[in-house]
Amino acid sequence: MPDYPIYRDPPEQCRTPDAEERSLWGRTLERIADHCRARSLFVLHYCTGCGAIELPPSMTSRFDLERVGMQPMVTPRQADLLLITGYLSVKTLKRVILTYEQMQGPKYVMGFGSCTINGGMYWNSYATVKRLDQYLPVDMYIAGCMPRPEAIQQAFLQLMEKIDSGRAQNWKEYYRRYDHYLGEQQALFGEQFHTPTDVIGEARHYSLFGPETLGEHTAKLAKYDLYHPGQGAVDALEVKR
Amino acid sequence: MNAFDLLLYLALATLLPSLLAPKGRSGGMLTTLAYLLQVWLLFSLLPSVSQGGSVAACLEFAAFGHTIGWQLNGFGWFFALITAVSALIASAYATGGWERQCDHASRLHSLMALNVLAMYLLLGAADLISLFIGWELVSWAGFLLMAAPGGQSVQAALRYLIYALAGALALLTAIVLIEQSSGTIQLDALRGALASLPDGLSWVVLALVFVGFGVKLAMPPFHLWQAPAYGYADGPAAAFLGAISSRMGLFGLCLVLVQMVGLERLVGLALPFSFFDAQSLLAWAAAITLIVPTYIALTQNDARLLLAWHGIGQGGFMLLGLMLGNDLGTAGGLLHVLNHASYQAPLFLAVTAVVYRTGTADLDRLGGLIARMPWAYVTLLLGIIGLAGLPPMNGFVSKWLIYKGLLDAQMPLLFVAAVIGTLGTILSVYKLIHNIFLGQLRAEHREVTDAPWGMTGPMLLIAGFAFISGMLPGLGLYLVEPAAAALGLPMPSFDLSAIHAPNGALDMLVVVSALIGAIGFGALLFLNAGRSYRTQPLDNYAGGHFLTAQTRYQYSHHFYAGLLRVIGPWMRPWLVALEQGSGHFLDLASAASRGLYYHNGLRFLVFGTVVGLLWLLIVV
């Protein structure tokens, strides 16, 4: 058996359904919401790698993703779907993490090509990240270096089907296992790495706490005493390399 | 010993407390109480001045065969009431905590009391001489109040004094001409007396009166002094001056134009071979007063100057309303005097509260104060909605009246000029509130808190009145009625909450309650659509950049870059150059004439005899 871990699909943990899910009214509302979320995906217009060139053809007249309700949006606040189109240099990953944390609510990440799975063609480069799902919860990968618009379209349809059936809850993992993700990020960027977004505050606010939300890595954030919502800028936020 | 005498003596008495007890707040407290008493006295005068009645004071003396006395009619009463209320709010604000940061607070109280006394004397004038006495006292007291803080405000006040002296001379010649032509100087006797003057003489009188009173109302070309003079005065003094002081010019102008000359005569007084008559000329002067200062205000970087420039602009609105002559225009013009006072005062007080806490009024060094000074934000918000004339506030009612009046008087181009002025106001007020309260909070303002309650209370009170009188315009119109009756101008039919006109009525109670109801419904929709998480201002989209407290992530300097690229070249300060030019010319002329008699007695003798001979020739 090789010493590095073999990728297995995560076991379908039976999550404890919270109160409103059981009530009929809550279930129908969530069902309608999932239906609408599937049919109106806002894609973030942020091209991180070489696959970005495949997106314009999939949006314009030949493949026309607006038929399924997808629109390119400019800022992470308005977007639901983050496309990692190819290899991620360490520098870009830092901005991708900030962008991901600025996205809201049910958000989905889709990795293009093998570079996001195990480094792909740049497997031996010192500057690129090898496994994207160490740093962000990824919903779907598309094989192909780089996948053509037909493959992208088929992937989007699969993602929509996954959202429609309510199985696309992977974004909550970022809150439930934030300590693990933060640990990986600090291993890469240094112990003082943190983003202006208050992920722990949001987890507490939306009751998305998991066993691994707080841990030894998040303890390092405490000394920054960052987050006073509505209090104004805090000068302890200086990011040291 | 009627109520008007009591009012005058009380106004004299309010000088004393701050003179006798300079230290501590007792002087200020007593002055505020005195103003409260004055307001109560004025309200007790209401029944006797409505329907054109007037109250004569026993202060009277005879000189050169004319009796000079004082009596308060409805028109004077209306302005006196606004003066008293503005002084009350300003002095309450000054004693509420502002005096801790100001060494000359007691001097401010006494100067303000002096101003109020001078204004009563002007507003209560029964004849032209007492009018002139009151006018001079107002100018002199205004100069003292503006020069109180010292430094650059003394320069601005001196500049005002020069304009005021020029205005006073023009006014004096006008009074002499009126007295010669009509034989009497009693205002009641002069009612409509100037209508029968020959064209040439009436044009001269109009021009002199326009210069005399226009200086105080800061009509262009005399508008250069007012912004620095009012802007750099002390906070409460600026609020008082901005609210009412320049409306004394409007009082005088209307007294002569509407009461003595009469609007029909103005329409009849046509300029040869041009379709301009006196009324449309004055209306266009008001329209220019409305537009030019508003767009100058747009470019200001100091909050107080921006507000002072707006004070000039709104003066144009009032005159425009009064020049129309139809019922809606009159009500709009006079109501705008009250409305403007009710939102200009809180605006100046809110900006003073910001200066009190942060030490600066420079729009480029402020930002994000809403998180720290919410009550100052609420006051400024109500004030700018009033200044811009948007529905929930009273500013909208008077602007609506003036717009309807313009449309009924079939003057569409003036309507468009008024709209251009309003658009300029909307743009510059958003710049004001955005640069001070919105955007990123600066690191040095993180511990700033709201002004003490003694200051926030009065400004919220008057801003609240502005909102209430917006919801119920009848309140303002009941006060305006005696003034219109005294001037002999028609009033539209109105009740507590609505103004009725055959071709388009306005019921503010319905409009405001519909707005508040809809906002309530919107809140209902908004609040149960999922919970939102309050985050700190640095958690912001910056194109992937990590924001830190050191990055200056705020757009406030050169706020309307696109607009200024178009209108920038139109606003080169050529008038300021003209003013400085005339100043230099006067210096040269005085130096040259001094050369005549200085150091040289003989040349002076020759000069003296020549002038004497010339005089003899003319007189004989």
Add this chain to the structure above:
Amino acid sequence: MSIALQLLLMPLAAFLVGLAMVLMMRKVRASVERRIGPPWYQPLFDIYKLFAKDTQISHGVMHDVAIMMVLGGIICVVLFLPVPGMSGLSAKGDLITLLYLMMVPSLGMALGVGQTANPNGSIGIARALTAMAGYEIPFFICVAGAALHYGTTDLNQILTIQQHGGHLEHWGIVQMPLLAVAALFAVHAMLGKEPFEIYVAPAEIATGPMVEMSGKYLGTLFVMQCFQLFTVSVLYTTLFLGGGFSWFTLLLKAFAVVFISVLVTNVYPRYRTDDVLRWQWKWPTGIALLGLGMVMLQIGR
């Protein structure tokens, strides 16, 4: 119909018609780009998804209050706009009140965007107000001309004057052709359509005012777009196209107005801010002044 029922039905009708107009806009844009375009339910699904977002970011109390002000303002404006069968509160507030009420939601949005403390938003609002200064002048000239021509500013009276006798020649556009054309340019800019759409410039200032709006905040701005399309087009129809005898004719005219501006928008790039001003103050203002002159001659001033 009782006033309470009208107060409920008018916003609902406005919202549905607005949704249809947004759908028409996106379909026309798709067909201009030779695409199929979104399904019929797309605008509604977008808005429902935004309102059903699980997490949303607010930047302060004023950010929330401003969005409520926007929702309330747009609903309140619709109550004063007479539509066939429902005159709502239009007897209580006339044309000038309606135009000023239309500024309340944009002021609310401006304050909310200011609170989000993002320079992109502030630049967007500065540009939006500059564009407003651009198109409001010709629009108010047309409003002044129309008010003088009809002799009233009460919208119901304007409708009855134009629908008098049921035939065409009393319509505003027939009596005042120049004013109608100038007003059309101003309406095109008021809808924030392409040549004059300088405040939601995605390429330059990251969608301007909407940069920090997530979830229900963005949903509210989508709803505001629907209401604004409805209000502006029905107001233009009321002033110049004789309003609607029935709902069908009203919608026909309103869709025609929006259709013209949508066709123009899809083939034009975006002007610079000062070019928008120069253009608006030159052509529509000139035409409007000419039209105003004709109206003044007509009423024999």
Add this chain to the structure above:
Amino acid sequence: MSKSLPTPLEGVFRRVPGVRWRQQAERHLRVELSEAENLPALLALLKGEAGYRHLSAISCVDWPDADEFELVYHLDSYTTQVLISAHIRLPAAPGRYVSVSGLYRPAGFFERDIHEMFGVQFEGALDLRPFILTEWGGPPPMRKSFDTEGYVRDHYQWVDYGPEWLAELEKRGGGIVE
């Protein structure tokens, strides 16, 4: 030595000691300097007399066995229109050299890049802060002594994609997934 030099270059090469040049291509001259110190003088003369105002790049070559760095300055002139690449050798140990950003301002960026990638220290350089590898804590990566694969093996985790359907396919010896 093939064709004769254009006249301005003739004068320059004569006056700078230890200059050996070779015609690399039709319009390309390769110039080698024995002592590294007179490179700034050469550049100044070329710029002054022969119109070499354009420094298109500075590249660095790592000779691990000779334990030396070789700096190559690529210059071009719009008047003489002959590309010159000036080569100098530096001992790798101190890895220090003088900056030419005074003569050519773009050299500031080239030197900053070489400093980051090879660790060569340029005195008087405009700015030597990290330029591209802002998140990098390791040694200068372009040196041949740097083991890329070893660095990747320690700092990054692999993943080998092995779902069940692929395992069965391998058992069947390949084929197409139904």
